[in-house]
Amino acid sequence: MARKRVTLADVAAAAGVSPTTASLVLTGRGRELRISDIVQERVHAVSDELGYRPNIVSIGLSKGTTKTIGFVSDTVATSQLAGDMIRGALEAAQEHGYMLFIGETEGDAASERQLIDAMLDRQVDGVILASMFTRLRPLPSTLDGTAAVMLNALPVGASAVPSVVPDEYAAGRSAVRLLLEAGHRSVHLIGAGPGEHDVPPATVAGRERLAGIRDELASAGLAPASGWLCDAWLPPNGFAAVHDLLARDPTPRALICFNDRLAFGAYQALQEAGLRVPEDVSVVSFDNATLAEWLRPGLTTFGIPHEELGRRAVEVLLGMREKAEPAEASGSPVVHRLAMPLFGRGSVAAVAR
Amino acid sequence: MARKRVTLADVAAAAGVSPTTASLVLTGRGRELRISDIVQERVHAVSDELGYRPNIVSIGLSKGTTKTIGFVSDTVATSQLAGDMIRGALEAAQEHGYMLFIGETEGDAASERQLIDAMLDRQVDGVILASMFTRLRPLPSTLDGTAAVMLNALPVGASAVPSVVPDEYAAGRSAVRLLLEAGHRSVHLIGAGPGEHDVPPATVAGRERLAGIRDELASAGLAPASGWLCDAWLPPNGFAAVHDLLARDPTPRALICFNDRLAFGAYQALQEAGLRVPEDVSVVSFDNATLAEWLRPGLTTFGIPHEELGRRAVEVLLGMREKAEPAEASGSPVVHRLAMPLFGRGSVAAVAR
DNA sequence: TAGCGCTGCTAAGCCGATTTAGCACAGAGA
DNA sequence: TCTCTGTGCTAAATCGGCTTAGCAGCGCTA
Numbered sequence: 001m002a003r004k005r006v007t008l009a010d011v012a013a014a015a016g017v018s019p020t021t022a023s024l025v026l027t028g029r030g031r032e033l034r035i036s037d038i039v040q041e042r043v044h045a046v047s048d049e050l051g052y053r054p055n056i057v058s059i060g061l062s063k064g065t066t067k068t069i070g071f072v073s074d075t076v077a078t079s080q081l082a083g084d085m086i087r088g089a090l091e092a093a094q095e096h097g098y099m100l101f102i103g104e105t106e107g108d109a110a111s112e113r114q115l116i117d118a119m120l121d122r123q124v125d126g127v128i129l130a131s132m133f134t135r136l137r138p139l140p141s142t143l144d145g146t147a148a149v150m151l152n153a154l155p156v157g158a159s160a161v162p163s164v165v166p167d168e169y170a171a172g173r174s175a176v177r178l179l180l181e182a183g184h185r186s187v188h189l190i191g192a193g194p195g196e197h198d199v200p201p202a203t204v205a206g207r208e209r210l211a212g213i214r215d216e217l218a219s220a221g222l223a224p225a226s227g228w229l230c231d232a233w234l235p236p237n238g239f240a241a242v243h244d245l246l247a248r249d250p251t252p253r254a255l256i257c258f259n260d261r262l263a264f265g266a267y268q269a270l271q272e273a274g275l276r277v278p279e280d281v282s283v284v285s286f287d288n289a290t291l292a293e294w295l296r297p298g299l300t301t302f303g304i305p306h307e308e309l310g311r312r313a314v315e316v317l318l319g320m321r322e323k324a325e326p327a328e329a330s331g332s333p334v335v336h337r338l339a340m341p342l343f344g345r346g347s348v349a350a351v352a353r
Numbered sequence: 354m355a356r357k358r359v360t361l362a363d364v365a366a367a368a369g370v371s372p373t374t375a376s377l378v379l380t381g382r383g384r385e386l387r388i389s390d391i392v393q394e395r396v397h398a399v400s401d402e403l404g405y406r407p408n409i410v411s412i413g414l415s416k417g418t419t420k421t422i423g424f425v426s427d428t429v430a431t432s433q434l435a436g437d438m439i440r441g442a443l444e445a446a447q448e449h450g451y452m453l454f455i456g457e458t459e460g461d462a463a464s465e466r467q468l469i470d471a472m473l474d475r476q477v478d479g480v481i482l483a484s485m486f487t488r489l490r491p492l493p494s495t496l497d498g499t500a501a502v503m504l505n506a507l508p509v510g511a512s513a514v515p516s517v518v519p520d521e522y523a524a525g526r527s528a529v530r531l532l533l534e535a536g537h538r539s540v541h542l543i544g545a546g547p548g549e550h551d552v553p554p555a556t557v558a559g560r561e562r563l564a565g566i567r568d569e570l571a572s573a574g575l576a577p578a579s580g581w582l583c584d585a586w587l588p589p590n591g592f593a594a595v596h597d598l599l600a601r602d603p604t605p606r607a608l609i610c611f612n613d614r615l616a617f618g619a620y621q622a623l624q625e626a627g628l629r630v631p632e633d634v635s636v637v638s639f640d641n642a643t644l645a646e647w648l649r650p651g652l653t654t655f656g657i658p659h660e661e662l663g664r665r666a667v668e669v670l671l672g673m674r675e676k677a678e679p680a681e682a683s684g685s686p687v688v689h690r691l692a693m694p695l696f697g698r699g700s701v702a703a704v705a706r
Numbered sequence: 707t708a709g710c711g712c713t714g715c716t717a718a719g720c721c722g723a724t725t726t727a728g729c730a731c732a733g734a735g736a
Numbered sequence: 737t738c739t740c741t742g743t744g745c746t747a748a749a750t751c752g753g754c755t756t757a758g759c760a761g762c763g764c765t766a
Contacts, residue, residue, distance in 0.1 A: 005473075007722060018746045023724060034744055056474045057419060058722035060410045062751040068475070071455075083436050090457050094464075099471055102424075102455040104443050111447075118452055120358075121409045122421070235647045261647070268649060291644070294588045294614070296621060361753060371716045376754060387714055411752035415721040 006050045015039075015046040022047075026054070060123050069093055069317060070101045070119035070127040072112065074137075082132050085151065088310030089128065096318055098125070109140075116142050126317045129153060130310075134165055134204040147320045151313040154204060155333055162320070162334040164313045168205050168286075171302040171340035172212020175256050175284045178300070178342070180216075182282060183351040184254040186225040187217065190241045190266055191258030193227025200231065206258060209286060213256060225252075233258055238265025246273050253351055254282045260289040263299055263347075278349035288343050298345025305338050312336055359403045368392075368399040375400075379407070413476050422446055422670060423454045423472035423480040425465065427490075435485055438504065441663030442481065449671055451478070462493075469495050479670045482506060483663075487518055487557040500673045504666040507557060508686055515673070515687040517666045521558050521639075524655040524693035525565020528609050528637045531653070531695070533569075535635060536704040537607040539578040540570065543594045543619055544611030546580025553584065559611060562639060566609060578605075586611055591618025599626050606704055607635045613642040616652055616700075631702035641696045651698025658691050665689055 012022040017039060024033050025043040046052075060066035071089055073082055086102065093100050101119055105112035119127060126147035131137060136156040139148065150163035179187055192199045192206050196214055199206035217223055226248070228241035238257060245252060246269065257263035263285040267277060275281050277297055285292065288303025316336060365375040370392060377386050378396040399405075413419035424442055426435055439455065446453050454472055458465035472480060479500035484490060489509040492501065503516035532540055545552045545559050549567055552559040570576055579601070581594035591610060598605060599622065610616035616638040620630060628634050630650055638645065641656025669689060 005722095008724095009722075019723080020725085020746055020748095021744090024745090027724080029725095034742090036744065039745085053470065053474055055414075055476065055722055057410055057413045057476045058751090059724075060751090061408075061414050061722080061753090062724055064751080066410060066475070086455065087457060090455065094456070094468070094471075097471075099454050099456070099475060101452050102439065102443065103447070103452070104440060115447070117406065118447075118450075121406055122419070122452060123408065123410045264647060294617060358752095360751095372753080373716055373718095373755085374714090377715090380754075382755095387712090389714065392715085408752055411721090412754075413721090414723090414752080415754055417721080 005055065006052045008052070008054070011043065011047050011050060011052045014050060015043045017043060026052075064123060065125050066123045067098050068101060068122065068124045069098050069314065070103065070116070070124040071130060072103050072105060072115055072119075072127060073130040073132060074105050074107045074112075075132050082130075084306035085130060085132075085310040088307035088312075089151075089314045090310070091307075092311040092314035096314070098314070098318070113140060113142060116140055120146065125321060128313045128317060130313070134168065134208075135202050136204065147317055149313050149317045149320070152309060154335065160333045162316050162336065164309055164316060164336045164338065165204070166304050166309065166340050167337040168208035168340070169212040169215075170337075171286060172209040172214075173216040174212075174340075174342065175209075175286070175302060176213050176216035176220075178284055178348060179254045179256070179282060180220055182254075182348055184282060185222060185351075186252070187213075187222070187254045187256055188245055188249075188252050189213065189224050189227040189256050189258070190238055190245070191228065191230050191233050191262045193229070194224035195227070198227055198229045200229070200233070205286075209258060225249075230258075230262065233262050235261050235265035235268070238262035239269045240265070242266045242269035246270075246275075251275075252281055255284070257283060257285040260285050260287045260292045260299060260301055263301070264291055264295060267295055267299075278347050282349055282351075283347040285347075286340070288341075292343065292345065295347075297347055300345050300347045301343050302340040303343055304340060308338055312338060358408065359405045361405070361407070364396065364400050364403060364405045367403060368396045370396060379405075417476060418478050419476045420451050421454060421475065421477045422451050422667065423456065423469070423477040424483060425456050425458060425468055425472075425480060426483040426485060427458050427460045427465075428485050435483075437659035438483060438485075438663040441660035441665075442504075442667050443663070444660075445664040445667035449667070451667070451671070466493060466495060469493055473499065478674060481666045481670060483666070487521065487561075488555055489557065500670055502666050502670045502673070505662055507688065513686045515669050515689065517662055517669060517689045517691065518557070519657050519662065519693050520690040521561035521693070522565040522568075523690075524639060525562040525567075526569040527565075527693075527695065528562075528639070528655060529566050529569035529573075531637055531701060532607045532609070532635060533573055535607075535701055537635060538575060538704075539605070540566075540575070540607045540609055541598055541602075541605050542566065542577050542580040542609050542611070543591055543598070544581065544583050544586050544615045546582070547577035548580070551580055551582045553582070553586070558639075562611060578602075583611075583615065586615050588614050588618035588621070591615030592622045593618070595619045595622035599623075599628075604628075605634055608637070610636060610638040613638050613640045613645045613652060613654055616654070617644055617648060620648055620652075631700050635702055635704075636700040638700075639693070641694075645696065645698065648700075650700055653698050653700045654696050655693040656696055657693060661691055665691060 008022055009019050012019040022043050024030050025040050030040045103115040128149050128151050130151035131153035134152050137153045138156050139161055148161050150161055154163050155161045192210050199210055230237035257266055277283055285299055285301040288301045292299035292301045361375055362372050365372040375396050377383050378393050383393045456468040481502050481504050483504035484506035487505050490506045491509050492514050501514050503514055507516050508514045545563050552563055583590035610619055630636055638652055638654040641654045645652035645654045
């Protein structure tokens with residue numbers, strides 16, 4: 001069955017010219033090399049008729065470029081996030097005629113190395129190293145000499161690799177500002193805080209959100225009313241933290257949850273205590289998980305622009321390939337910070353007096 | 354910077370043999386073609402020392418196989434599901450030394466065609482056509498002559514392509530059996546039913562789940578107590594359906610929700626009506642979304658084995674490449690149905706008497 | 707001592723494109 | 737008539753590996 005692919009040689013034969021001529025015409029160098037209009041037209045016509053498409057593998061062999069990008073993610077555990085990030089990358093890649101190899105390491109260094117090798121064996125033009133939660137990560141040494149971009153992660157060590165991350169710090173400030181504008185002066189933190197070092201280890205997001213929160217509070221002459229550091233940021237943790245908070249302060253007015261799943265747990269605890277959102281308690285959160293929309297009332301949250309992050313990573317990577325080695329040239333690695341958009345729903349109200 | 358890749362020629366030169374010899378040794382045909390042990394050893398040593406890795410692009414050019422599979426999904430809207438499916442596919446592919454191209458069509462036929470072309474241009478060895486919800490879909494004609502497998506979708510038309518889908522029908526039967534064993538005799542359906550044709554259009558999952566449910570009820574001499582067909586299967590739909598149900602029957606005993614998001618809405622409606630899960634109402638559902646674990650009480654649900662589906666699709670695809678054209682040979686396309694595992698949590702209790 | 711078979715290795719072609727160098731022909735000028 | 741300059745096209749090398757066919761040298765037989 002398998003109809004054989006139409007090759008350049010087929011086109012050339014059918015048009016009665018040499019493969020060279022066909023190649024020149026189809027790569028747009030016909031005029032430059034003085035192929036007559038009649039022949040050019042004939043080649044194009046035959047090419048269309050036969051449905052010729054160049055074999056990228058072949059081009060890859062001689063040019064060393066395969067129009068392919070490797071996308072290495074460390075975990076797809078919280079895969080919804082990964083999906084959007086990949087989607088953005090995919091779209092940007094497709095727009096530029098690139099394809100994406102996807103690979104997953106589950107955080108294992110050996111399998112990361114293996115995966116990157118497999119990609120290099122296939123002559124990828126560049127590699128995106130994505131993390132599903134913002135963190136510091138080293139650049140694998142195999143990637144020396146290959147264009148690379150970190151996505152939702154920051155390079156550690158001397159490697160001068162550009163990175164693309166959400167602007168967590170700004171979002172932290174914005175979250176506080178939102179509550180201040182609603183008249184709140186007492187803000188409890190669920191998931192981290194109150195001190196600047198009270199964050200789960202290795203999460204850049206937590207550290208930067210907290211820094212933003214604390215700085216914005218400070219500029220209003222305030223400090224967190226309380227902070228509840230959690231090991232993990234899942235609903236049960238949020239539930240427990242708010243449960244504990246209510247034991248100390250039975251009528252909190254405003255919560256900032258460090259992510260939406262914590263907020264979900266917070267909702268549950270508040271509800272069981274007979275407190276209503278937002279009439280009794282305002283809640284602001286981060287991530288804009290799908291969940292945020294489904295809660296009743298809807299959760300006001302700062303979203304991670306996953307799709308935009310993925311898209312930007314691809315664009316940065318393709319940009320690198322044009323200029324020679326710009327990251328190293330400019331001395332220090334470039335960090336692209338993308339704004340986290342606010343999704344205002346029903347969970348914030350003016351403070352009750 | 355970019356250290357040049359080590360080629361076979363480099364290894365050969367360093368070992369003082371011809372490229373032919375090096376190739377034979379490294380592809381394991383050394384003994385067969387009588388290369389002396391001394392030379393074999395030397396070639397291997399040099400190869401290791403230089404860190405030689407064969408360039409798969411080159412092999413792809415001559416052999417036409419690139420150890421690469423294209424994974425085309427129609428939508429990543431509900432991307433968590435996609436993520437797990439892709440993860441399973443990824444793992445299986447990696448185990449066999451294959452890489453995955455990922456592409457997304459957003460359901461658009463033109464972009465699907467374009468994507469598949471882009472993959473064929475890169476000489477993929479096969480293509481997996483994945484849907485994020487089980488449905489019928491035609492096989493794009495460009496794929497004639499290429500190995501293909503449908504994932505979470507069934508081929509429509511004469512194309513003899515194997516497919517891998519969850520066994521929705523069996524899960525429907527199991528859901529009912531679970532309730533029957535708990536002593537329930539009155540079962541309300543949220544999302545579809547009561548009649549066998551009362552399903553949202555084009556969802557195979559709904560149709561098959563409903564068929565299983567109705568058949569199992571029938572074999573106990575029962576029929577659905579009521580059924581609430583919803584346009585979409587999102588929390589607000591579940592909320593509304595249960596709201597309506599309660600207007601007719603204020604004390605339902607058992608609900609089967611057609612997915613977890615409907616069940617989430619059902620929980621909310623039950624809660625607002627002062628009914629408790631599972632003491633007053635038992636709830637069974639399908640999908641095992643992450644959400645199911647977070648609800649209080651945890652939702653008892655039949656999960657879609659996404660990871661297993663993805664994995665199996667790859668295995669079926671790679672299996673096809675070994676035998677010639679087995680699907681067509683065997684006459685009718687093979688459908689692989691994978692069991693949907695039960696995740697028993699706290700939402701089902703023995704019927705109150 | 708020519709012929710045969712075996713051992714151990716290599717030359718050369720191929721996959722499908724791009725690219726460089728250059729060929730054949732026509733017309734113009736010396 | 738010979739050279740020179742364009743014009744229009746093509747041969748051949750290349751990318752990096754695999755594969756087929758075959759070569760050289762040796763010992764053994766007839």
